[in-house]
Amino acid sequence: STPFLSIRDLKVHFSTEDGVVKAVDGLSFDLAKGRTLGIVGESGSGKSVTNLAVLGLHDPEHTALDGEILLDGKELLTATERELERLRGNKMSMIFQDALASLSPYHTIGTQIGETYRKHTGASRREARARAVDMLRRVGIPTPDLRVDDYPHQFSGGMRQRAMIAMALVCDPELLIADEPTTALDVTVQAQIMDLLKALQQEFGTAIVFITHDLGVIADIADDVLVMYGGRSVEQGSKKEVLRDPQHPYTLGLLGSMPSLDGPVDVPLSPIPGSPPSLLNPPSGCRFHPRCAFMEKVDGGRCTSVQPVLEVADGRGTACHLDPGQRRELFADFATAR
Ligand code: SF4
Ligand code: MG
Numbered sequence: 622s623t624p625f626l627s628i629r630d631l632k633v634h635f636s637t638e639d640g641v642v643k644a645v646d647g648l649s650f651d652l653a654k655g656r657t658l659g660i661v662g663e664s665g666s667g668k669s670v671t672n673l674a675v676l677g678l679h680d681p682e683h684t685a686l687d688g689e690i691l692l693d694g695k696e697l698l699t700a701t702e703r704e705l706e707r708l709r710g711n712k713m714s715m716i717f718q719d720a721l722a723s724l725s726p727y728h729t730i731g732t733q734i735g736e737t738y739r740k741h742t743g744a745s746r747r748e749a750r751a752r753a754v755d756m757l758r759r760v761g762i763p764t765p766d767l768r769v770d771d772y773p774h775q776f777s778g779g780m781r782q783r784a785m786i787a788m789a790l791v792c793d794p795e796l797l798i799a800d801e802p803t804t805a806l807d808v809t810v811q812a813q814i815m816d817l818l819k820a821l822q823q824e825f826g827t828a829i830v831f832i833t834h835d836l837g838v839i840a841d842i843a844d845d846v847l848v849m850y851g852g853r854s855v856e857q858g859s860k861k862e863v864l865r866d867p868q869h870p871y872t873l874g875l876l877g878s879m880p881s882l883d884g885p886v887d888v889p890l891s892p893i894p895g896s897p898p899s900l901l902n903p904p905s906g907c908r909f910h911p912r913c914a915f916m917e918k919v920d921g922g923r924c925t926s927v928q929p930v931l932e933v934a935d936g937r938g939t940a941c942h943l944d945p946g947q948r949r950e951l952f953a954d955f956a957t958a959r
Pocket of ligand 2: 669
């Protein structure tokens with residue numbers, strides 16, 4: 622089937638006083654309806670930037686975009702602000718870590734959810750209010766007909782997160798971008814929110830991009846996984862393939878602390894010695910080479926001189942110069958340790 626969201630060779634470059642920051646530098650992926658893509662990586666790897674570009678929420682004055690972002694066949698990079706405005710909240714929407722950043726303190730929860738609905742559907746105030754109550758019920762807010770007139774500060778953190786999800790889903794968007802939406806919540810509420818997103822995806826058939834640095838979350842919710850490093854994808858595949866049989870040394874490192882797929886919900890990335898690359902002056906060749914334990918295994922110093930290309934076949938691929946035989950041998954200890 623044709624993917625609902627298709628990104629090809631996306632580049633997001635910022636101009637700063639110090640030079641051009643290549644925040645995203647050649648990223649490609651596909652996402653079908655009803656599926657969840659988990660994007661994982663350290664902070665500064667380009668995860669959030671990618672998704673702001675999809676939504677057209679980057680700062681146009683300092684940002685240069687290149688490549689293709691096709692949403693249901695429509696090119697978003699060349700869309701006008703008006704077209705994007707129509708798509709946001711309607712066909713695609715977003716939830717963040719901080720619900721207070723997307724909810725206004727001055728209006729009731731019900732007004733805010735209702736106004737989003739009215740803007741895209743032309744519904745009456747009455748219909749919009751009924752819809753807001755219905756959405757609050759669906760995201761598990763008790764007595765929604767009473768809570769609909771509350772202000773955000775009257776909600777707990779977990780309830781605000783639910784209200785934000787209700788607002789994001791009020792127009793049945795076909796694409797939901799979730800950027801660390803559960804990071805600030807305690808583990809119990811986090812698990813409830815994840816279950817809620819899964820249930821809503823079943824009901825609405827939403828395609829979800831889930832950005833996280835938490836491998837437990839990936840194991841829980843993702844169908845497919847994309848691992849980002851230094852503004853590029855270093856590995857892609859189904860959740861099982863990537864978590865059980867990682868092909869890239871960086872993914873292997875991230876998984877170091879993860880005991881199994883069925884582990885606890887809260888699994889931080891394993892710290893890898895060294896720090897993320899500068900995106901102002903990225904390392905030559907493979908951007909991971911200053912931190913890679915396997916660099917010497919590759920002949921001819923290619924790791925420091927040639928940027929590995931991500932070759933994706935059937936959704937599976939990695940960007941690393943190691944050949945499959947080497948990888949099997951070198952990664953074997955890791956596999957038995959798990
Ligand atoms: Fe390591 Fe070389 Fe593979 Fe990069 S290309 S991940 S430096 S082995
Ligand atoms: Mg982020």
